[in-house]
Amino acid sequence: MAQTQPALHTIPPEPSRSADDVYVAIKEALADGQYGAGQYLREEQLAKSLGVSRTPVREALRRLDAEGWVETRANFGVRVKAWTVQDAREIFEARLLIEPYLAGRAAPAIGASDIARLKALAEAMLDITRRPSTSESCEAWFTANGEFHAIITAAANNARLDRSLKSMKETPLIKWTFDTYSDEDRERSARQHVEIVLALEQRNAAWAEAITRCHILAAEKAVLDRHDREHSAS
Template identity: 30%
Template sequence: MTANDSAPRPVSHDTSALESIAERHRPGYRSVGTMAYDIIREAILEGALAPGQKLRQELLAESIGISRVPVRSALIQLEADGLVEFHARRGAVVKTLSPETAREVYAIRTLLELEALRLSMADLSAERLERIARLAAAADDQMEGTDFIEVRTRFYAELYGAESRPMMWEMIAQLRLKLGRYVLGWRVVGGEHRHSHAELVAAVASQDVDAAQAVLRTHLESVRDAVLAMLDTDSGDDVGVA
């Protein structure tokens, strides 16, 4: 059975979690569509909306406190991000992740990120290294939630020189997002990898490209293996992962 063939989970939305996320996001938004996208995306990444779960537009709209139109637009955007998929007659569901897909994502990420690191170290300034170190400390201090994803994203954007290589960074960021929910869960329980960002910064500061790439490769392989273990556990619990 493939991920596309697996049936969505027969569970209802965690409306209390959605309403809590909506309450945090509601102040200050000028665009209802942007708010809907951010709330549903966060709910998926935090696990309030689980892989394989059917996304009922009317319930999402009611929980967020908006109409169905911006909810549908948000779901379409989340489909493009790889977090949601639409099925004929069944509507939208939170996209599931197969072990095969996870392995492929990490294989591509490894190729892209090792090259991005090599290119970035070639023009690394003292000022950018200082910014990278600050972001690494923030990432290692953040234990869980979407704040961890956001600070980690800023760290890698700076590390890989996203401003100088926007197309490469866009591809990397999209691949990272596909694993967001599982990496969140891994980060909460993966205390043994707590100082990985500081270790990577130290290797980069040494200007030894081979050493820095080795640290990065080990980090990616470690997280990949933890994600695969989570997928195996989820599959045993009938979470809807093929």
């Protein structure tokens, strides 16, 4: 009588990544600073690390080039874009045109649950300023700050402006802003978050717009001051 062979157990293959998955993975790596400014990104290496063919990598790099994350040099390849002080000025100028306006629009429309969440986030950021600054606390601040502002701009109910603002705030420059902040900068920013919540709670559009504008101008000054210090030292 023939012996029954034991069943073979195979490891199921990992689900294949879509072109969008590849795009998001590379973009997140750029945002996290895993690739330095000016570093060339090789399709073959990226494809191997992501477990995909070169086709979705090539498409992702085209999209990232169009968005300004990388730049393509004829006969050389694709490299990570080096952000300049002019880039910083342009991004902050655009934010100043859009973000205060959205905060003003959000004031009469934002819901009670969003207000409660904003208060919790503002308190969490205040708490971070009371502790010594570490890489973990900076990351926690960055995450809380991102959620804070996303709630407000979403409440303005202008999806196109919200998307445009998000695309600007996803750049490595924005995270670099938080690394730039001194303890005093963070404390001031945290107090401004509290004031923004008060303005929204009072349904005061002009107040919400004004304090948001001051908030962005302070962030711009911190970035430009850091650039000036590093430029004068080089």
